[in-house]
Amino acid sequence: MAEVTLLRRSGRRLVPLDRRLLVLAGLLIGAAASFIGWGLPWTDGAPSVYILQLRATKLAGLICVGTAIGLATVLFQTLSNNRILTPSIMGFDALFLLMQSVMVMMLGLATMAQLSGFAGFLLNAGVMMVAALLLFTGLLRRTRGDIQLMILVGVVIAVLLRTLAVFLQRLMDPSAFAVVQTRMFAQFGSIDRGALMAAVGVTVLATLWLLRRAALLDVAALGRDQARSLGVRYDLLHMQLLCIIAALVSVSTALVGPIAFLGLLVTSLAHSLMQSHRHALLLPASALIAAIVLVAGQTLFERLLQLQSSLAIVIEFCGGLLFILLLLKGKLR
Amino acid sequence: MADATGSAIGPGRSARGAICLCLLLLVLLAGLSCAIGVNQTSPLALLQDPKAAQLLLISRIPRTLAVILTGATMAVAGVIMQLLVRNRFVEPGTTGTNEAAMLGLLGATLLAPALPIFAKMLCAAVAALLGTLVFLALARRIPPQQPLLVPLVGLVYGGILAAAAGFIAFQADLLQYLAIWMSGEFSGVLSGRYELLWLAGVLAGLAYLVADQFTIAGLGEMASRGLGLRYGQVLGFGVVVVSLVSALVIVTVGVLPFVGLVVPNLVSRIMGDNLRDSLPLVAATGAGLLLVCDMLGRLLRAPYEIPAGTVFGLFGAALFLVMLLRRPAHG
Numbered sequence: 001m002a003e004v005t006l007l008r009r010s011g012r013r014l015v016p017l018d019r020r021l022l023v024l025a026g027l028l029i030g031a032a033a034s035f036i037g038w039g040l041p042w043t044d045g046a047p048s049v050y051i052l053q054l055r056a057t058k059l060a061g062l063i064c065v066g067t068a069i070g071l072a073t074v075l076f077q078t079l080s081n082n083r084i085l086t087p088s089i090m091g092f093d094a095l096f097l098l099m100q101s102v103m104v105m106m107l108g109l110a111t112m113a114q115l116s117g118f119a120g121f122l123l124n125a126g127v128m129m130v131a132a133l134l135l136f137t138g139l140l141r142r143t144r145g146d147i148q149l150m151i152l153v154g155v156v157i158a159v160l161l162r163t164l165a166v167f168l169q170r171l172m173d174p175s176a177f178a179v180v181q182t183r184m185f186a187q188f189g190s191i192d193r194g195a196l197m198a199a200v201g202v203t204v205l206a207t208l209w210l211l212r213r214a215a216l217l218d219v220a221a222l223g224r225d226q227a228r229s230l231g232v233r234y235d236l237l238h239m240q241l242l243c244i245i246a247a248l249v250s251v252s253t254a255l256v257g258p259i260a261f262l263g264l265l266v267t268s269l270a271h272s273l274m275q276s277h278r279h280a281l282l283l284p285a286s287a288l289i290a291a292i293v294l295v296a297g298q299t300l301f302e303r304l305l306q307l308q309s310s311l312a313i314v315i316e317f318c319g320g321l322l323f324i325l326l327l328l329k330g331k332l333r
Numbered sequence: 334m335a336d337a338t339g340s341a342i343g344p345g346r347s348a349r350g351a352i353c354l355c356l357l358l359l360v361l362l363a364g365l366s367c368a369i370g371v372n373q374t375s376p377l378a379l380l381q382d383p384k385a386a387q388l389l390l391i392s393r394i395p396r397t398l399a400v401i402l403t404g405a406t407m408a409v410a411g412v413i414m415q416l417l418v419r420n421r422f423v424e425p426g427t428t429g430t431n432e433a434a435m436l437g438l439l440g441a442t443l444l445a446p447a448l449p450i451f452a453k454m455l456c457a458a459v460a461a462l463l464g465t466l467v468f469l470a471l472a473r474r475i476p477p478q479q480p481l482l483v484p485l486v487g488l489v490y491g492g493i494l495a496a497a498a499g500f501i502a503f504q505a506d507l508l509q510y511l512a513i514w515m516s517g518e519f520s521g522v523l524s525g526r527y528e529l530l531w532l533a534g535v536l537a538g539l540a541y542l543v544a545d546q547f548t549i550a551g552l553g554e555m556a557s558r559g560l561g562l563r564y565g566q567v568l569g570f571g572v573v574v575v576s577l578v579s580a581l582v583i584v585t586v587g588v589l590p591f592v593g594l595v596v597p598n599l600v601s602r603i604m605g606d607n608l609r610d611s612l613p614l615v616a617a618t619g620a621g622l623l624l625v626c627d628m629l630g631r632l633l634r635a636p637y638e639i640p641a642g643t644v645f646g647l648f649g650a651a652l653f654l655v656m657l658l659r660r661p662a663h664g
Contacts, residue, residue, distance in 0.1 A: 142658065143658075148479055148480075148481035148482055148485070149481055149657065151481070151485055152422070152481045152484060152485055152657060153654060153657050153658065155485060155488055156650055156653050156654050156657065157650075157654065159590070159646070159650050160646075160647070160650035160651060160654065163590075163643060163646035163647050163650060164647060166516075166643050166646075167639065167643050167644070167647055170634065170637075170639045170640075170643065171633070171634060171639075260492070310499075310500055310503045310504070313496050313499045313500045313503065314496075314500065316492065316493075316496040316499075317493055317496040317497060317500070320489050320490070320492050320493035320496060321493060323489050324471070324486055324489055324490060324493070327475075327482060327485070327486055327489075328471070328474050328475070328486075
């Protein structure tokens with residue numbers, strides 16, 4: 001079994017002690033410290049506990065979302081064998097929002113309210129995994145070999161899913177509509193604690209699972225035929241990865257809502273920084289960079305510019321520009 | 334090819350039957366649209382009850398006309414765009430035109446809130462024009478072997494403009510406005526509130542006068558110049574028409590996605606690409622489909638409404654997917 005040897009050979013250390021990764025980790029710690037410490041109100045020589053708790057929750061949420069988006073995007077690019085695709089461009093987060101609308105419609109608002117937080121998140125993520133498997137296995141299979149078609153179909157599916165979600169919301173009663181409506185925009189202001197616990201759990205598990213299989217992913221990145229001839233059970237891995245991507249996108253969408261181009265920004269940066277195809281380097285680099293962008297950006301926006309929640313819009317703007325530049329440079333292959 | 338017996342302007346003989354049929358259907362649909370609503374009236378009551386007639390004149394007839402004008406002009410704008418970019422998958426919604434118009438409208442609302450609606454519309458139109466020209470410059474850099482890249486670049490480009498608009502609106506607390514412009518719907522249409530759309534209708538009519546030139550322009554720049562067409566002028570006129578129509582529609586009813594994309598593709602499958610024959614059909618089909626969607630939106634959850642844009646978006650996106658996946662994959 002080549003897979004077993006791959007897993008065993010990948011050494012004891014989960015993450016190689018690369019200097020660049022250490023620098024990134026240092027940067028993240030710095031960003032986190034300034035997020036927590038900047039402008040913290042002190043009373044009687046001690047920081048205000050309430051504000052500390054608020055900020056710590058938010059910080060955990062941002063790091064968790066960044067990690068989830070960074071990992072999910074690298075994986076999706078490995079699966080689709082292409083550098084400019086992201087789960088979000090292909091409509092994953094739209095699918096999550098749609099599933100939420102569907103569940104509110106089927107279960108009713110009262111049930112959903114009871115399920116909010118921890119249980120609600122896990123249920124949502126589970127439903128999302130099944131839906132993603134159904135939708136994207138078919139899509140990736142049907143359009144394999146025609147990358148342009150795949151992207152365009154993905155984009156249209158995303159539009160369709162969003163419209164469908166809006167359509168369903170119009171059929172709901174207004175109070176249910178208001179609940180779902182708040183989820184439609186990326187917001188870093190309000191993070192639900194119960195959902196955060198579940199999200200951190202899912203993200204940590206996914207990270208460990210992936211880092212153990214970094215070498216296997218390197219082989220899978222060669223493409224289906226190559227990987228299979230080297231003894232990787234590609235189709236099984238493909239399904240597992242789709243499930244993990246779905247779970248990670250659920251994490252980020254459930255916590256802060258959809259962010260379309262962050263993944264693309266982050267993976268491009270990670271590639272240009274690491275200059276390598278090794279997942280053992282790319283996965284942690286992407287996760288770290290995404291977390292840095294979110295934490296540092298949010299710090300700037302909240303403390304310096306006194307703006308609220310338009311960070312997502314700025315990320316969108318920069319990511320979109322980058323996307324077009326990459327496209328025009330012919331980076332599709 | 335238009336047949337030799339066709340008049341200088343009108344459609345060829347082969348298309349006339351189809352156009353008459355479409356118009357008949359459209360009249361029927363329009364009648365239905367006037368009959369649907371919260372307030373039940375019968376044709377008899379119209380003669381006896383002045384209130385019923387008033388309702389018809391102030392609300393239902395204007396609404397029906399607005400839907401017809403919007404559907405027809407958006408479809409025409411789509412077909413012109415497709416010929417000029419030489420790509421089946423573009424329309425004002427996938428070229429950044431709509432988002433640019435929104436930016437212009439936002440700018441006008443912020444800087445000069447006192448401007449009359451017509452002046453604001455002109456600002457939106459100028460912005461749409463600029464936005465479309467930038468897109469055309471981008472589209473030229475895409476190799477012709479990759480036709481699907483064009484709408485993709487357009488969608489992302491529109492997303493960038495939308496993000497800029499969102500940022501400005503967020504800072505100025507105008508997000509509500511954006512939300513209204515984003516979803517095309519006709520529930521607010523009353524007599525006196527939609528008349529700008531007639532201007533869009535006139536523009537579509539003008540486009541029909543030079544339909545042949547658009548058809549030739551669709552052969553590409555080199556070929557049409559070789560045939561003696563003033564390509565630059567035709568291109569300029571087309572972009573102006575598309576920008577103005579988009580701006581007019583956004584100012585009065587909001588963005589309607591996919592109308593300009595799906596309708597021309599449907600008609601082109603049946604009729605081919607000779608605009609002189611197909612443009613009336615494109616307009617009639619656009620109007621008819623949008624009327625159906627508007628009525629569905631009114632009936633599905635009566636007395637509440639679902640925006641026509643949402644209903645159309647649903648069917649439009651689904652149809653577009655079918656169109657994409659049924660194309661033979663090229664290796």
